[in-house]
């Protein structure tokens with residue numbers, strides 16, 4: 001698995017770069033792009049509560065680098081989270097506690113994220129005003145932009161472009177349903193942590209990307225995260241988010257298809273789903289069954305991504321997407337990236353979220369990190385957040401939907 005993974009990275013000419021970054025204590029460090037450098041004490045523990053697993057990341061800030069202190073993940077039982085709703089709260093609390101105790105984490109303050117139906121992201125144009133007045137001005141205006149009562153949502157804003165002309169500025173308005181945010185916050189508190197930041201998966205990914213790679217100037221790129229139950233798409237132009245969409249589809253479609261096709265329970269179906277082609281048993285039609293399901297589900301997922309990106313390109317000027325960066329557990333599935341590339345005719349590249357981060361190879365098993373790489377991006381983006389982080393605008397998105405408890 002990890003061998004194949006490294007080979008794939010080599011194909012993308014990144015193996016050497018990654019090794020270089022790991023071995024040479026990260027000379028090209030993402031930290032130089034931080035608006036202000038947090039102390040290690042201020043950095044938050046990143047906790048990505050995904051519907052199939054919880055990932056946890058902690059960084060240390062050194063003089064010129066961001067160093068990995070902890071990265072770990074635990075699977076959740078099937079259907080612990082459905083449609084972004086926490087169903088099996090006891091299991092989620094137990095798994096967070098497991099991560100905390102086995103990594104001997106002492107930090108309490110953490111950053112978590114929400115995604116899917118409960119989140120609305122809109123780019124709006126408002127009269128120019130100083131950032132400190134923006135929060136208040138938006139609260140009174142927000143209902144005209146959202147299909148919810150202001151009482152039912154937590155809202156945050158980020159200035160995208162402070163001067164679009166005519167005395168106006170572009171602002172990103174982000175809202176999440178209060179009850180969903182409260183639910184995530186309370187489950188994390190029950191596990192003994194204290195959420196200080198509630199981010200959105202989309203922007204955690206954008207921040208993690210920015211820590212590792214340059215946003216190519218004058219180029220439009222799409223960050224596409226295909227997880228177990230959500231596909232989140234963020235189109236970035238000149239380093240700033242210009243279009244986002246979350247689609248309620250993901251790898252669990254494939255797990256369910258394999259369950260049905262082979263008449264096996266969830267765990268077994270997921271096991272086959274993740275298996276390398278070379279290791280797959282040829283008996284009982286397993287190989288053929290998994291291949292058939294993979295291709296069918298890959299086509300369905302890609303059709304949705306294509307639909308979204310076609311819509312973006314049709315409604316936006318200068319919007320030709322030059323490259324797709326793929327991440328999330330399903331990015332491991334070859335059929336998905338192949339179908340994306342074939343149907344969209346856009347080069348697809350997988351993100352390495354550890355690319356620009358210092359990793360002590362005596363402390364971490366790099367093969368294990370390699371395997372977790374596609375799943376890690378959201379947690380890494382969350383672990384970049386720090387208490388009291390500013391909103392510099394542009395590429396560094398600093399959304400906090402914690403609401404009045406901020």
Ligand SMILES: Nc1ncnc2c1ncn2[C@@H]1O[C@H](COP(=O)(O)OP(=O)(O)OP(=O)(O)O)[C@@H](O)[C@H]1O
Nearest residue numbers: 050051052053227228229230251274328329330332
């Ligand atoms: N090697 C693999 N091949 C195919 N699918 C895989 C592989 N590894 C993981 N997956 C699938 O990826 C999904 C998990 O990805 P990820 O961890 O990004 O999702 P999540 O964060 O838990 O879910 P979400 O963000 O959608 O709530 C699962 O459906 C899993 O079966």
Ligand SMILES: [Mg+2]
Nearest residue numbers: 050051227378
């Ligand atoms: Mg996820």
